[in-house]
Structures are given as structure tokens and as C-alpha cells.
Amino acid sequence: MASDPKTVAFIVDQLAAAGDVSAKPMFGEYGVYCDGRMVAMVCDDQLFVKPTPGGRAFAGTIEEGSPYPGAKPCLLVDADRWDDSDWLVELVRISAAELPLPKPKKAKARV
8 A cells, every 4th residue: 555645745844854855756655865865764654764773772662663575674653753843853863864875876878
């Protein structure tokens, strides 16, 4: 089941203070980016934040789950916490700071 674009827009709006935040569609769901790093996914209208040591420490006791079959477990942020933008922003800031920037794409060879 694909996520509702309104849910994704709400989450991105809640994270606006974290930096340059955007969501990009991917395989019927959404990747959430902060300052060029993919920090979370919205799948089946659930928010999954990539786990980092700092993010886990900040979040405390939090459920983990896989956003899709075969995926590594992520921090599953309960929908009740989405309204606490200060907490959500801090979790994403901490996580983004510990995640690597994506590798640059190689230019296609011209024929």
C-alpha cells in the first residue's frame, strides 16, 4: 500500500527546521532527505528513520521495524510523536550528521 502524499507533506513540514528537507518518491513510497542525506523513509504511512548510534541514544526506547521486506531495521517513529516537531527535528538532525553523503554519480560516457 502506497503512502498518502498528505502524510509525507505533513512529515516534511514538521522537519522543516532540521535543514534542507525534501521527500522523493521511490518504488511507490518516499525517501526523506535532509541536507542531501537520506535519513528516513515513509512506507505504508509509517515513518522509518535510519538508525545511527546518536539517533538511537536520543530516541531512547523506540520500536524498530523494516520499511519493506528485506530491508535493514530502522527506528519506527510512532505517529503520535509526529506532532512533536522539536523532538522529530532533533532526531533527524542527529541522524543526518552521522550518515554519509551519497556517493557522486558517475557521468555517462558520451558516444
